[in-house]
Amino acid sequence: MNNGIKSLKEIYRDYFPIGAAVAVEDLCDEGQKNLLLEHFNSLTAENAMKFERIHPEEKNFVFENSDKIVEFAIKNNMKIRGHTFVWHNQTPDWVFKDNSGNRVSRELLIERLRLHINALCEHYRGKVYAWDVVNEAVEDKEDHLFRESEWYQIIGEEYIELAFRIAREADPYAQLYYNDYNNEKPYKLEKTYKLLKELLDKGTPIDGIGIQGHWDIHDSELFDNLKRAIELYASLGIKIQITELDVSMFAFNDHRRDIVAPSREMLEVQAQVYKKLFEIFRSYKDVITSVTFWGISDKHTWKDNFPVKNRKDWPLLFDEEQKPKPAFFSVTDFN
Ligand code: GLA
Numbered sequence: 001m002n003n004g005i006k007s008l009k010e011i012y013r014d015y016f017p018i019g020a021a022v023a024v025e026d027l028c029d030e031g032q033k034n035l036l037l038e039h040f041n042s043l044t045a046e047n048a049m050k051f052e053r054i055h056p057e058e059k060n061f062v063f064e065n066s067d068k069i070v071e072f073a074i075k076n077n078m079k080i081r082g083h084t085f086v087w088h089n090q091t092p093d094w095v096f097k098d099n100s101g102n103r104v105s106r107e108l109l110i111e112r113l114r115l116h117i118n119a120l121c122e123h124y125r126g127k128v129y130a131w132d133v134v135n136e137a138v139e140d141k142e143d144h145l146f147r148e149s150e151w152y153q154i155i156g157e158e159y160i161e162l163a164f165r166i167a168r169e170a171d172p173y174a175q176l177y178y179n180d181y182n183n184e185k186p187y188k189l190e191k192t193y194k195l196l197k198e199l200l201d202k203g204t205p206i207d208g209i210g211i212q213g214h215w216d217i218h219d220s221e222l223f224d225n226l227k228r229a230i231e232l233y234a235s236l237g238i239k240i241q242i243t244e245l246d247v248s249m250f251a252f253n254d255h256r257r258d259i260v261a262p263s264r265e266m267l268e269v270q271a272q273v274y275k276k277l278f279e280i281f282r283s284y285k286d287v288i289t290s291v292t293f294w295g296i297s298d299k300h301t302w303k304d305n306f307p308v309k310n311r312k313d314w315p316l317l318f319d320e321e322q323k324p325k326p327a328f329f330s331v332t333d334f335n
Contacts, residue, residue, distance in 0.1 A: 005324055006332050008317070015285045017079050019292030021046040021244065022200040024065045024299070027072050030057065030298050031322040037294035042079040044243070046067045046302075049083055051091040055116055058094055063123060070127055081243070082124060084132035084179060085117050086163045088149035096150045107153045114166050121170035130175040130290075132210055132243065133167045134160050138180055138191050145191050145262055160195075161204045167206035179243055180211030184222075184229035199238060200294055206237030215277075216248040216296065217269045223276050230280070234287040242281065246292040246315035247273050247327070248303050255308050262314045271326035274317070297322045 009018045019042030019132050026032040036043075047053055048066035050107060055061050071079045095112055098104045104112070121131075139147045139161055144151050151159045160178075167176050181194045192209070211229065215222055232242050249266050250256070262270075295301045297318035304312055314320075319329040 008043040008332060011332050015282055016288055017290050019081060019290055020296045021294045022069055024068050026296060027068060031237065035296050035318055035322055036078060038236055042081060042292060043069060043073045043291055044081045044083050056333045061119060072125065074127060080128045081234040082128035082131040084135040086151055087135040088147060104154060106155055110162060112200040115252055118165045118170045121167065128174060128266050130177060131167060135162050138188055138195060145195060147313065149195060157291045164204050164206055175207040175333050176205055177210045177241060178206055178209045179212060181212040181214055184211055184225045185261045189229050189232060191198055195208055196236055207236060210241050210243035210246035214244055214246055216251050217273050218251040223280060226280055230284050230287065239289045240287050241290040243292050244257045244303065245291060246294045246303060248315045250313060251309060257311050271330035274327040275330035314326050
């Protein structure tokens with residue numbers, strides 16, 4: 001309890017760890033840092049462990065920023081989720097090119113995948129307890145299961161299984177997750193379930209699924225979709241983590257720019273959405289093993305640039321002044 005405000009991580013102590021995605025800059029901002037220390041007991045590097053940041057050139061690993069985040073977490077008794085080895089985004093071009101600038105061969109790409117995962121696992125063994133091994137491999141378009149990423153085009157669908165097997169060998173104690181967005185929505189749930197089932201049936205070492213949770217206050221089907229998804233994924237015998245939670249004030253196709261501050265009503269609707277989400281998370285605490293927000297406070301959120309560039313959004317529990325919003329109280333007052 002600080003200034004009469006309850007601590008999120010304390011309230012959820014018997015449920016699941018509460019995480020936040022952080023940038024190194026957050027650790028230098030007193031307000032952000034204090035919120036982390038008071039309310040969160042798990043961290044994800046927002047960008048610092050992504051391929052382009054941590055392995056920008058073939059022979060060059062840059063661990064500096066992610067090490068700072070990891071050291072901060074360890075010093076303050078926080079868990080660390082690793083994010084992410086294999087993704088179609090934020091992966092440098094060199095990965096997919098050979099020395100003559102042509103498309104890399106399948107064999108060489110698999111070798112690079114192995115070297116990358118081995119190096120990160122070795123560096124963070126015993127520190128990172130869970131890795132998002134593969135991120136966003138399922139296609140959004142109907143009738144297609146796999147996203148046509150370069151990983152897929154060059155290696156084939158086997159890249160997913162390979163990544164998990166390499167990771168398990170490199171760190172037998174880390175939990176391994178498949179992470180994606182919209183994977184609670186029916187169109188993607190079916191595909192993801194099928195993919196995971198096939199992989200698990202082949203003995204692929206997948207411990208859990210990450211439901212990113214980039215949601216908004218206007219999705220009336222969210223709660224039913226989410227419950228159905230949790231039950232279906234749990235039926236595979238795997239763990240579930242909410243890995244990138246935020247609840248935008250804007251529906252995805254709403255590109256308005258004229259809202260400069262959230263109205264009282266918007267804040268109230270957001271609080272109700274968060275309240276129902278956390279009711280669902282609590283009721284599935286046996287399978288949900290972590291809930292991580294994609295940010296700390298509205299002072300710094302990727303939603304300020306997505307899907308509309310340079311438009312302020314307010315998707316988190318703390319406002320731009322780092323004060324608790326109605327949504328904070330709606331998820332902490334439940335007894
Ligand atoms: C995806 C990725 C995250 C992050 C967000 C936006 O969900 O998994 O790493 O890039 O987009 O910040």
